[in-house]
Every structure is written in structure tokens, then in C-alpha cells.
Amino acid sequence: MTAAATTRPYRMLIVEDESTVLFALRKYFTAAGYRVDYARELEEAEALIATTQYHIVIADLRLSGSSAAEGLEVLRFVRQQSRGTKVVILTAYGSPEIQGSARMLGASAFLQKPAPLPEIGATVLRLLEEA
């Protein structure tokens, strides 16, 4: 993964409201050569997506500790802005209904938390390489 990301630095947005998970994801993907931005809430993610062209967005399904599936709102917003951006949804509450909604909205992948970082990394790289 490192070699591919380094030769063509992909621009990535991580949307996650939990400090430790956000820290781990940022550290992992930055070390792998990605250019990483991050957002902790829906409006921050939307402001970044509206002003920046990302290759890939990784979004937690539930932000701000609420039961609302804000990750799907992030996905919806990405699809309004850019058809080519890949979106990976992470969640600890992956019901088939939510997964179905995510697929309908155009999610590129849906991963259960806690997913090991190498697994997330491999999924991200596969999506970017098939683009």
C-alpha cells in the first residue's frame, strides 16, 4: 500500500468523531503516504468536501454520539459534489437495512468496526486502484 500511495499521493478525508479512532486512522494513512484531512462532524466534512477534491472519503456512520446515521449524510453530500470520489462507511452498527441504504446512495465499501487498520488500508487501496 505504501508504495502505491507514495507514488501518487491520494487525497483522503476521514470523518470520525471519536478521538482515538481518528488518531489511529490519520496516523496510519499519513504514514502510508496519503494526504489526509479530517472532520469531526457533518458540517465540517461538508465544508471540506465542498472546497476540496478528494479521491476517497472514510466516514463513520454515527457522528456526534447520536443515533442518526450522519455518515450517510456525508455519503449523500459527496455524491452531490463528485461522482468519482470513493466512499467507505465504517460502523459498529451495521444492520442490513443501513448497509442497503449505503449501497443505494453509492457507498463504495461498508466495513464493520473495529476493523483492523490493514484491512481498511487494503480496501481503500483496492478501491483507488480500480478507479
Added chain:
Amino acid sequence: MSSPQTLLQEILGKGGLSTLFQPIMEIGAGLHELFAVEALSRGQKGTNAERADVLFDYVRRKGKEIEVDRACTAAALSAAAANGIGCPLSINVHASTLERDEQWVEFLAGACARRGLPLSHVILEIVEQQKFWDERRFFQTLDQLRTAGVRIALADIGLGYSNYRMLIEIRPEFFEIDPYFVTGCGERAPARAAIESISLLAGRLGGRVIARGVESESDLRTLEALGIRLMQGYYLGSPDVEPPRAAELAQQEMS
């Protein structure tokens, strides 16, 4: 689980906002002098708010224009006072703040008074003009500001809601032409036509044009030929934490 600080908390927290100053120059007929400085707000380095486009897009999505406009204005006035800026100071404010903040005029007057800055030196630049939410209050606030000596600039003329109706109703003292029209205008006849049109209208309505986005000698000369005298852009001075000094700018021009 621990939640990180939100971007809004970072923006409104201590040291969350800083101010850069960019000169607005008066040029032509032998003049090349500092007319005013524009205060440009930025978030803290290393945060998403460091980028002005992200900062203000986020603030509008959160519906926190009033709180952030107040914080940006206070930071700009403090920086202006600390640097002894003696020329007019242009400060940006959302149109929605003028409609919704019932205490805006009192806030601005108090903030200026505490820093020893006269209100007559303030140019309030209205940005992000939208469909009116409370038209009556908006114009009432403008009247109060003008009575207090504040001059009004309207940004983004020719784009969005900064249209002919707004120009007629707001009657700004300054008509700000967007860089979309200004940058490269020497090579773009349609852009020059738009600039001429805005300039003519400004003259008829008793206002002055400020051309933003002057990035080359060609832009400057073209604007001069069109009779535009107030100009702003990287070619004339980049935004900087240190405010431009009239004497230094004059020295640069002579060297």
C-alpha cells in the same frame, strides 16, 4: 470514548482567529497611495479553519455567522489598534448578521470605542448577500451604521444576490468588483465590459469601485484605462499579519 474539540470551539476559543491585512490602493493621476486596509480573518494554523473558504463555509453550515462575525470583528479591531492603523479599515460581515443580530451596531460601536478607533474609519463589507430573511431589519441596521459614520461596501458585485436590485437598495459607498472580472481583464473584453458597466453604475449611484484580484501590471494598467482608481490584489500587496504602511508602499513604488 472521547470526543475531540469541535471546529467551532477551536474558532471561538482563545487564539482561534487571527487577522491578516491587505492594502487597498488608490492609483492613477499621479497617485499611488494607501487608501484602506482590508482585515481578513483566518483560523488557527493546523486546523481546518486555517483555510478561509473552509472556515466560512463551515460557519454558514452551522448557522453561526453572528458569533463568528463578532469574533472576527473583535480580532480585526484589536489587531488594527495594536498596529496603529490610521487609515480606513474594511471588515467583512455576513448579510445575515446584519439582519439577525439586533445588537450589531451597539456591538461594533462598543468594540471600536474600547480600542480608540473611530467608527468613521470602518468600512463594513457585506458578504454572502442572500435572499432576505428580515429585509426591514437589514435596512434599519444599515441606516444605523451610516448614521454612526460607518461606510458600506458590497462584495461580489455581478455574482449571486449582489445584483442591480441590491445595488439600488443598499446604495453602497463602495462597489467591490470580484476577481472573476478583474484578474486577466486586459485579455478579456467581456470582463472589461462588465467592469465598465459596474463603474458607470457606481458613479451614477454616488459610489466608488474597488477592483479586487489585481494580479499583474496588465490588470493594473487596464483598470487605470477604465478609470478605476481603488485596487486590491497580490500585485499590490499580499495579505500579511503586519499591516501595510503608507510610507513603505510609497517607497516600493519609487524603487
